[in-house]
Structures are given as C-alpha cells and as structure tokens.
Amino acid sequence: MSNRNQNNHSVPKGLRFTFDELLSHCGNVSSPYWQGAWSEFDQRYGKFIYKKVAERCAALRPPRLKLQFSETVEDIVSEVQRTLFKDDCRAIREFRGRENENIFLAWLKQICYRGTRAYLRRHYKEYFSETNSESLDFLHTSPPDLEDLNRWEVYEEIVHSLRDAAARNARNTERDINIFLLYAMGGFSAEMFKYNPLLSHLGDRVVDVVVNRVRTKVRSNSRLSR
C-alpha cells in the first residue's frame, strides 16, 4: 500500500489528476471534469472496492444466498457506488483526510465493509422471515468473522421493527415477539411451547398463528426498509 501513497501534488503516470484534484472534482458535480474524474476514480479504485467487498463477503460466509457469489459482490459494489454518489457525492466532498491516500483507502475500505454488512443484514432478516427454525443452524455456529454481523444484531433489529410496527395499545405484542424469537432463534418447536412455564396457557393453535403472523410482519418490514 505504501506505493499508493503518492504526493498529492503529482500526477501518477498514465493518469490525469493528482489525488487531491481527483477528490475535489469527484466531489463537485458542477466541475467540468466531474465525469472524467469519476472515470479515473473507477480506474484507480474500482478494483480496490471490488476486492474489499469480495473479501468481506467471503469472510462473512453468507448462507444460502439466492444469487451467485460474484453477483452478490457486484450488487454490493453497486450499493457502495450509490453511497459515494448520494447527495451529489457528499461523502467524497466532505472527506477530510486528503493529505494521505492511505487514509482515503482506509475510509473507502470502511464504506465497503459497511455496505457489505448492510446488504447481508437485509439478507439475513429476509432469511429469518422465510424459513423455519430447523434451517437456522448456521447461526449457532457462526464463525468469529461474524462478530459484527451477529445474532444479537438481527435479534435487536427484529424486536425494534416489530415494536415500531405494533399498533398502539395492541395486546400481546411482547408475548408474540417472544414466541417468534423462541421459535426462530431459540430452537423451540411448536410442541415445546406447551411446557414453557411462562407461556403454558397458550392454546394449541396459538403458536402457529403467532409465528406466521409475526413472520409476515418481519418480511414486510424488511422490504420496506430497503
């Protein structure tokens, strides 16, 4: 990486802009060089972005992605690009570490990691809402790399979205969330609920009805949050 640490005022061979100029033009949509600058940005950092996303994606080992790995990476790279272009390239415009390209690369890496994490979180959430507890075994054996995409994050996100979506004064909201979590994340089967001392008064069909109802809500919240 040290050979990337160019002098900000010199133009690397075969390129048009210094590092500082490149970021200035990329962050200024009214610059006459804006388009050319982004083309050069892609030339200089496109592979880096792809590589960081692919690395993160491989480290998190997403289970049962519907798309092939390379398609998933390309999807995430597009999201990273959208983040960089958002609000007239605000992220680039407001980036303050222009004195050293390595700082920029560290920042760009974080954007790639966050983009990957956000994408996979959505994937996991949909996964929860579309599957049954038996096929969630992978969550019990999460590799250490899953530290920042952990079960508790998905857990908290599900609880948060269900509480937000609940009608005011709705009865049994917390009970229903608890039933769903025990079923989807705690490995409880419908029959086990009969013995759960804090929920032992439930009728035979209640667990099925609640799990299906909550699952539909999780699924619809997941789509809305895209």
Place this chain on the structure above:
Amino acid sequence: MMRAKQLSLGQAMAYLDKNQTGAWQDLSESKIIYLDDLSGRLQEIEKEKKAVKIIATRGQANCDSRSTIEGDEDFFLSCLVIGHNGDKSGEVEKFIRHLNSCYKCFQVYSEVIGDYCEHSRGLS
C-alpha cells in the same frame, strides 16, 4: 450445592415436575441429592410466595456485561411456580419485555427453558 454431573438445570426442573411419579427412581444418588436441594428451595419459594417478586426483580435488571438470570436457579424455580399458579400481577409480562430487549437473557432463558421443555416432553 454443586450440581450433579450431567444433570442440567433444565433437566432438573423437568424431574422436579415429576417427583411424584417415580421418575427419580433410576437416578444416581448425587442427582437425587441435587434434586432434593432444588425441591426444598422450590417449596420455599412457593410457600413464601416469592416467585413473582423474584421474576419482577430480574425483569428490572440492567444486564450490562452478563445476563441477570445466568446460573440463577431461584429465577428458574420461580418460573416453575408461575407455570403452576399463573400470574395476575403483570410482572411476567414485564419480564418478557425485558427478555425481548436483552439478547443475553434470551440466550440463557431459551437454553434452560428449551432444555426443560425437551425433557418434560420426554418424561411425560
């Protein structure tokens, strides 16, 4: 009291439920000693009507680094009492809210109660 080897709290709770049915008769002496100890504490909680209070305290806890119910036999024995007697105080509902907000407690609860449910099903 040291827990008898190979008898988890969830399993012990299932045996406590079945102590009148002869389910204990094939257990080792150390396991029966452990169950006797738990049984005495269960009766005390029931007699002194402490179950709701114990559950209420755990529901108000702030679990920063560790779950408040981890290794908490009194809490889980109180759950058994509530399972038999029910709760009209609303404290169980508050505890369930805590459980939904606290992943650490959820993990402990689902492990112990899951174990209890599995073994209760097996013993019945």
